[in-house]
Amino acid sequence: MSVLPEIAGDNAIAVAIHEHLPTAIVDAVKAVDGLVFYIDPGQIVPVCQFLKDGAGFEQLMGITGVDWWPRAPRFEVIYLLRSYKHNQRLRLAVRLPEGQEIDSVCPVWRGANWYERETFDLFGVVFRNHPNLERIMMPADWEGHPLRKDYPVHGHKYSYRDE
Amino acid sequence: MKEGYTRVASLDADHELAVADPSGLEYPKPSTARRMTLNMGPQHPSTHGVLRVVLELDGETILEARPEIGFLHTGIEKECEAKKYQQVVPLTDRVDYLSNLNNNQCYALAVEALLDLEIPAFAQWQRVMLCELQRLSSHLVWLGTHALDMGAMSVYFYCFREREEILKIFETYSGQRMMTSYIRPGGLALEPPRGWHRAISAVIERLARGIDEYQNLLMQNPIWCNRTQGVGGLDLDLMIELGVTGPMLRAAGLKTDARKDSPYGAYPHFDFEIPTRTGNDVFARFEVRMDEMRQSVRIVRQALEGMPSGAWQADAPHILLPDREKMKTQMESLIYHFKIVTEGYRVPAGSVYAVVESPRGELGYYVVSDGTAHPHRVFMRTPSFGNLQSLGAMLEGVLIADSIATMGSMDFILGDVDR
Numbered sequence: 001m002s003v004l005p006e007i008a009g010d011n012a013i014a015v016a017i018h019e020h021l022p023t024a025i026v027d028a029v030k031a032v033d034g035l036v037f038y039i040d041p042g043q044i045v046p047v048c049q050f051l052k053d054g055a056g057f058e059q060l061m062g063i064t065g066v067d068w069w070p071r072a073p074r075f076e077v078i079y080l081l082r083s084y085k086h087n088q089r090l091r092l093a094v095r096l097p098e099g100q101e102i103d104s105v106c107p108v109w110r111g112a113n114w115y116e117r118e119t120f121d122l123f124g125v126v127f128r129n130h131p132n133l134e135r136i137m138m139p140a141d142w143e144g145h146p147l148r149k150d151y152p153v154h155g156h157k158y159s160y161r162d163e
Numbered sequence: 164m165k166e167g168y169t170r171v172a173s174l175d176a177d178h179e180l181a182v183a184d185p186s187g188l189e190y191p192k193p194s195t196a197r198r199m200t201l202n203m204g205p206q207h208p209s210t211h212g213v214l215r216v217v218l219e220l221d222g223e224t225i226l227e228a229r230p231e232i233g234f235l236h237t238g239i240e241k242e243c244e245a246k247k248y249q250q251v252v253p254l255t256d257r258v259d260y261l262s263n264l265n266n267n268q269c270y271a272l273a274v275e276a277l278l279d280l281e282i283p284a285f286a287q288w289q290r291v292m293l294c295e296l297q298r299l300s301s302h303l304v305w306l307g308t309h310a311l312d313m314g315a316m317s318v319y320f321y322c323f324r325e326r327e328e329i330l331k332i333f334e335t336y337s338g339q340r341m342m343t344s345y346i347r348p349g350g351l352a353l354e355p356p357r358g359w360h361r362a363i364s365a366v367i368e369r370l371a372r373g374i375d376e377y378q379n380l381l382m383q384n385p386i387w388c389n390r391t392q393g394v395g396g397l398d399l400d401l402m403i404e405l406g407v408t409g410p411m412l413r414a415a416g417l418k419t420d421a422r423k424d425s426p427y428g429a430y431p432h433f434d435f436e437i438p439t440r441t442g443n444d445v446f447a448r449f450e451v452r453m454d455e456m457r458q459s460v461r462i463v464r465q466a467l468e469g470m471p472s473g474a475w476q477a478d479a480p481h482i483l484l485p486d487r488e489k490m491k492t493q494m495e496s497l498i499y500h501f502k503i504v505t506e507g508y509r510v511p512a513g514s515v516y517a518v519v520e521s522p523r524g525e526l527g528y529y530v531v532s533d534g535t536a537h538p539h540r541v542f543m544r545t546p547s548f549g550n551l552q553s554l555g556a557m558l559e560g561v562l563i564a565d566s567i568a569t570m571g572s573m574d575f576i577l578g579d580v581d582r
Contacts, residue, residue: 032276032515059403061549064542066531078529080516080544084403084417087424091516111406114552122240137236137581146241153238153245 004028011035013055013090020050029093036091041102044094048079048108056085060105063115065123069149073097075125079105096125104130122147197221203566205234211308212577216554218563225566228558230551235581243541247507248274248348249484251538255528256342258543259579261304264290264297264333265521267346270541272427273517273530274348277510278482285473286350287429292363292466293336293345294519295459299370300329301522302456309449309571310381313390318377325373328366335362349483350476364467371460378453391446395569397557399443405556406549409524410455411573413439414447421520432469433462445572452574455522482508507536516544523547523574547579 008014008028014037017024024047027038039047051057061080068074079092096102104127105112116127117136124145127133135142144151204215213234219227239258243251255266268290275282307322330340335356337345345352381387397407399415412419420437422430438454440447476483484503485496512534518527524546531540550573557573558566 032279032513033517036514058400059408060406061408061525061527062406062529062542062544064529064540066540078542080527080529082525084419089425089516089518109406110401110404111549111552114548115406135233137233139233146238149244151241153241 008035008037013037013051013088016055017047017050020054021046026095031091034089034091036093038093038095041094041096041100044079044092045103045105045108047092048081048105051081051090052108056083057081057088057090058084060109060111060115061089063105063112063119065119065125065147067123067147067149075123077102077119077125101126101128103128104133106130121145124148198226201563211575212580214551214575214577214580216558216566218558218566220563223562223564225558225561225563228555228566230554232551232577232580235577237582239582240541240543243538245537247536248510248538249503249507251541252347253342253344255543256344257578258545258582259521259523259526259547259576260341261301261576262297262521262523262526263341263343264293264346265519265526266543267344268294268428269517269519269521269526269528270530271346271348272519273515273528274510276515276517277513277530277532278348278479279511280349280477280479280482282350282428282477283474284429284471286475286477288432288466288470289351289355289475290346291429291433292463292470293333295462295466296329296332296363296366298459298522299456299463300326302452302459303329305452305522305571305574306377306449309574310387312567312571313387315381315384315387318380321373321377321380325366325370328369332359332362332366335359347483349479350474354475360467360470363463367460367463367467371457374453374456374460381449388446390564390568391444391449391572392442393444393446394561394565395445395448395557395572396443397553401556402553405553407524407553408546408549409520409522410448410451411524411550411553413437414451415443416441421518421525425518427517427519433465435462445568448572509534509536510538521546523576523579524550543582545579545582547575547577551575551580 002023004014004018004025005028007030014025021043024040024043025037026040029036059082061082064078066076073095075096077094077096081090094102104116114136116130117133119125120127120133121135121137122145199220201218201220202215203218205213215231217229218225239254243254251270252267255270256263258266303322303326307319310318333343334340337343337352399417402412402415416439418437418439423437435458438451440450480499485500489496490500510532512532514531516527516529518525526546527544529542530538533539557569
């Protein structure tokens with residue numbers, strides 16, 4: 001039986017997740033506005049399903065990524081949740097090495113659709129079982145993922161200096 | 164007129180070849196077996212920006228609507244990572260270009276939370292007052308353009324006349340009508356101009372009378388009522404699941420507002436209500452926004468009455484640019500100025516998600532700092548993006564004419580959607 005990270009020990013949501021899915025929370029970090037739980041990539045869908053049905057987090061406010069290149073694991077996928085019933089907010093994060101896929105949470109919240117497409121488009125994180133994982137911000141034939149840290153701000157395909 | 168119709172018919176005939184096999188769609192095939200794909204946008208007056216909506220039609224009924232976005236994607240989030248913290252502020256103006264101050268405020272809150280800065284009461288109250296004026300001006304644009312889409316032209320002129328008065332106030336404050344960049348991490352950009360109190364009270368008193376007038380102008384118009392009542396509804400639970408926030412949820416009966424749910428700045432000192440309706444249609448959203456304007460007037464009046472005195476910036480010389488006069492006379496100020504402009508200021512490593520209530524719904528800035536003078540990641544959780552995601556569900560099975568009313572009631576800004 002795995003143990004809950006120490007700083008999450010007296011957090012009611014963390015304890016509830018831990019009781020339901022004992023190996024789901026792999027780490028917890030104290031941010032300025034509360035605790036952030038790091039979830040095992042393989043268990044993100046059951047955790048989200050539990051938070052929606054069991055803890056009242058009705059709304060997914062957004063999904064986004066953070067690129068920590070050249071550090072490994074490279075990506076973090078961030079889930080911003082909101083509960084109207086309990087007037088609470090929660091941030092989940094998943095550490096993801098480059099090339100590893102993660103399950104889509106579209107079956108839990110339909111609204112995840114566009115946010116996952118955006119994260120795929122801008123970071124190249126692939127969401128399994130997504131109904132329509134296409135680019136959303138960039139043109140369909142775009143090469144590269146602009147919000148990656150190794151993608152230059154001015155774009156990499158055209159050099160304006162040569163013109 | 165007739166020529167126009169024949170043109171559409173021929174386009175229809177051409178297009179039927181391309182969409183002859185609409186497999187993989189759940190709804191039953193229309194009996195007439197005549198489906199037409201119609202592109203609404205990317206340049207269409209009622210989308211208020213470059214939004215493309217692909218409509219699958221059976222006659223005038225929309226079977227499926229697919230909003231396609233990204234035409235206005237400018238990579239603002241990427242650009243933020245290349246800027247120093249103080250240089251990001253002008254970029255936040257350009258995200259939602261009708262509620263710049265709310266965006267400034269949200270970014271400032273995020274950075275201030277990371278820096279653990281305390282903002283003086285005067286600056287906090289000024290921020291609240293300006294953000295409410297911004298909400299009024301944004302709602303005035305929404306009301307004018309929404310009414311214009313539905314054929315009520317005079318409201319548009321009244322609204323833009325009043326909005327101009329508010330923009331003049333912003334100009335006296337910041338030197339800019341729209342891209343104000345006035346709320347910055349640490350306080351305000353400049354000292355409020357002389358005579359701000361009188362100027363704002365004159366505008367707000369005029370506006371207080373105007374709001375009732377414009378509401379009557381529309382509510383006594385039977386065309387307006389018929390075109391908005393019972394149109395554009397969507398189940399509340401589905402709206403929440405799709406990520407909708409703001410006036411659309413309040414028009415469906417959910418009492419939620421970030422100013423009350425997670426109070427920020429000086430809002431706990433103000434007495435105001437969250438207007439709600441249960442109609443859950445375009446008309447209810449109209450009523451909610453009109454009531455919100457009344458509440459904003461109420462907040463601005465309270466701010467005018469109870470404005471505390473004090474400094475307009477925090478006491479943080481390493482973060483805020485010094486006064487010009489001091490910079491030219493004092494060595495320390497000159498050093499600070501040089502350091503801030505050349506190196507920026509370092510923000511302790513960490514992450515924060517700051518939330519404000521923008522005129523369109525919940526606006527959140529997720530800022531990650533790695534301890535340097537550049538933000539590692541700035542994610543803008545914009546209300547229009549979440550709201551627009553529900554458009555497809557909202558337009559299923561309605562008439563084309565109603566889609567105009569529905570889109571108008573959502574009040575999305577494409578800059579806010581695409582970033």
